[in-house]
Amino acid sequence: MTDDNGNNESSDRRDLGNVLRECHEKEAFNFALFQHNPSAITVVDREGKVVKSNLARRHAHDSLPELGRVLFSGDSECDIIMKSELKKTLEQNVVREVSDVRSGGHIFAYTLAPFTHGAIVIRQDITEHKRAEAQLVQAQKLAALGTLVSGVAHEVSNPNNVMLLSLKTIRRITDDLLPVLDEHKEKEGDFDLGIGPYSEIREDIPEMVASCYRAAERINRLVSDLKNYARKEDGEVRDLFDVNAVVQGASELMNSTISKATHHFSVTCADDLPPVKGAARRIEQVVINLLSNACQAVPNQDCAISLSTAYNPAANEVHIMVQDEGVGIPPEAVSQITDPFFTTKHDTGGTGLGLSISRQIVETHGGALVFSSAGGRGTLVTIALPVPRGSEEETA
Numbered sequence: 001m002t003d004d005n006g007n008n009e010s011s012d013r014r015d016l017g018n019v020l021r022e023c024h025e026k027e028a029f030n031f032a033l034f035q036h037n038p039s040a041i042t043v044v045d046r047e048g049k050v051v052k053s054n055l056a057r058r059h060a061h062d063s064l065p066e067l068g069r070v071l072f073s074g075d076s077e078c079d080i081i082m083k084s085e086l087k088k089t090l091e092q093n094v095v096r097e098v099s100d101v102r103s104g105g106h107i108f109a110y111t112l113a114p115f116t117h118g119a120i121v122i123r124q125d126i127t128e129h130k131r132a133e134a135q136l137v138q139a140q141k142l143a144a145l146g147t148l149v150s151g152v153a154h155e156v157s158n159p160n161n162v163m164l165l166s167l168k169t170i171r172r173i174t175d176d177l178l179p180v181l182d183e184h185k186e187k188e189g190d191f192d193l194g195i196g197p198y199s200e201i202r203e204d205i206p207e208m209v210a211s212c213y214r215a216a217e218r219i220n221r222l223v224s225d226l227k228n229y230a231r232k233e234d235g236e237v238r239d240l241f242d243v244n245a246v247v248q249g250a251s252e253l254m255n256s257t258i259s260k261a262t263h264h265f266s267v268t269c270a271d272d273l274p275p276v277k278g279a280a281r282r283i284e285q286v287v288i289n290l291l292s293n294a295c296q297a298v299p300n301q302d303c304a305i306s307l308s309t310a311y312n313p314a315a316n317e318v319h320i321m322v323q324d325e326g327v328g329i330p331p332e333a334v335s336q337i338t339d340p341f342f343t344t345k346h347d348t349g350g351t352g353l354g355l356s357i358s359r360q361i362v363e364t365h366g367g368a369l370v371f372s373s374a375g376g377r378g379t380l381v382t383i384a385l386p387v388p389r390g391s392e393e394e395t396a
């Protein structure tokens with residue numbers, strides 16, 4: 001059938017049906033996109049009043065003004081900033097992006113898009129993203145610091161070795177020279193030596209040389225700690241080793257320091273330990289660092305220090321425990337003690353590298369360094385090392 005204009009009426013009806021179906025599909029699509037969008041979306045009218053919000057916005061941690069109430073009407077810093085941004089969007093009819101808006105411990109990025117009846121406010125929680133970014137920056141800084149440190153360590157190491165070598169020789173020379181000078185003084189009488197009469201500085205000379213030597217040795221230790229810290233790959237042989245042997249070795253090396261620090265030192269080795277894989281010397285270094293911290297933490301020789309090993313079958317880990325009855329670690333410091341250069345021993349020359357190197361070593365072995373300390377009542381440090389698959393059977 002055709003109308004007065006010669007159009008086909010039934011084909012028009014079909015076209016209209018198609019258009020309606022397409023409209024309906026588009027609307028359903030837009031609705032699903034709006035409702036299930038992971039960003040929190042709020043639609044406001046030209047006065048900034050909430051018209052609707054999607055599921056993500058309604059389920060957000062903070063409450064949304066009820067329908068009909070003005071968005072951003074509070075007096076928080078976030079509301080003040082966003083109110084002015086929304087006003088600009090509505091007046092100027094332009095899309096605005098506002099990032100790093102802080103509210104309720106979260107960081108948000110907003111997109112404000114105008115549309116015929118008002119504006120769409122899209123909010124993304126970028127807290128985690130920002131945190132990861134900050135961690136990456138921190139890691140890059142530490143890596144740069146590592147490179148710098150190893151460069152400086154290298155530069156310091158060479159002249160310091162020259163000093164150490166020369167001071168060793170000077171020490172031997174003075175040992176031989178002093179009796180000669182003593183004899184000379186006996187025969188010829190007292191004489192001036194640089195800063196005063198020989199008789200007055202005679203006793204100080206060996207101590208001056210010895211203190212220079214000790215200082216150079218300290219620089220040497222610091223440099224080697226810094227080198228260890230900066231070293232990423234130690235290139236050492238990684239083999240199965242007996243943790244009990246490492247523990248015994250470390251306690252023997254620390255014997256004189258330990259006996260000065262406490263009268264109550266004990267070593268208890270579990271006899272069911274499976275071997276672990278790694279560089280035994282490096283783990284020994286960690287045990288030495290922990291023992292030396294324990295020795296520095298005990299206020300007198302009545303406070304005990306114990307070193308023990310155990311196998312934890314549930315976690316399939318070997319544990320090395322260093323426990324002391326020392327001053328303990330204050331709760332606020334626990335999160336910092338493995339940071340490079342964190343030390344409370346400025347007066348006694350602590351470098352603050354012991355634990356950061358130790359943690360690095362343990363982590364490259366796939367393990368963890370765990371601290372537990374109730375302030376003022378001693379400290380327990382556990383080195384947890386994973387047992388390689390299959391070697392649980394072989395007891396050391």
Ligand SMILES: Nc1ncnc2c1ncn2[C@@H]1O[C@H](COP(=O)(O)OP(=O)(O)OP(=O)(O)O)[C@@H](O)[C@H]1O
Pocket residue numbers: 289293294297324326327328329337338342343344345349350351352353354355356378379
């Ligand atoms: N057993 C412990 N008891 C109490 N505090 C401890 C203990 N072990 C570590 N600490 C705290 O952690 C800090 C960091 O220890 P770390 O071994 O890294 O450096 P350090 O001992 O100060 O210096 P060094 O580089 O000479 O080892 C110490 O200064 C101390 O405050």
Ligand SMILES: [Mg+2]
Pocket residue numbers: 289292293354355
């Ligand atoms: Mg230390």
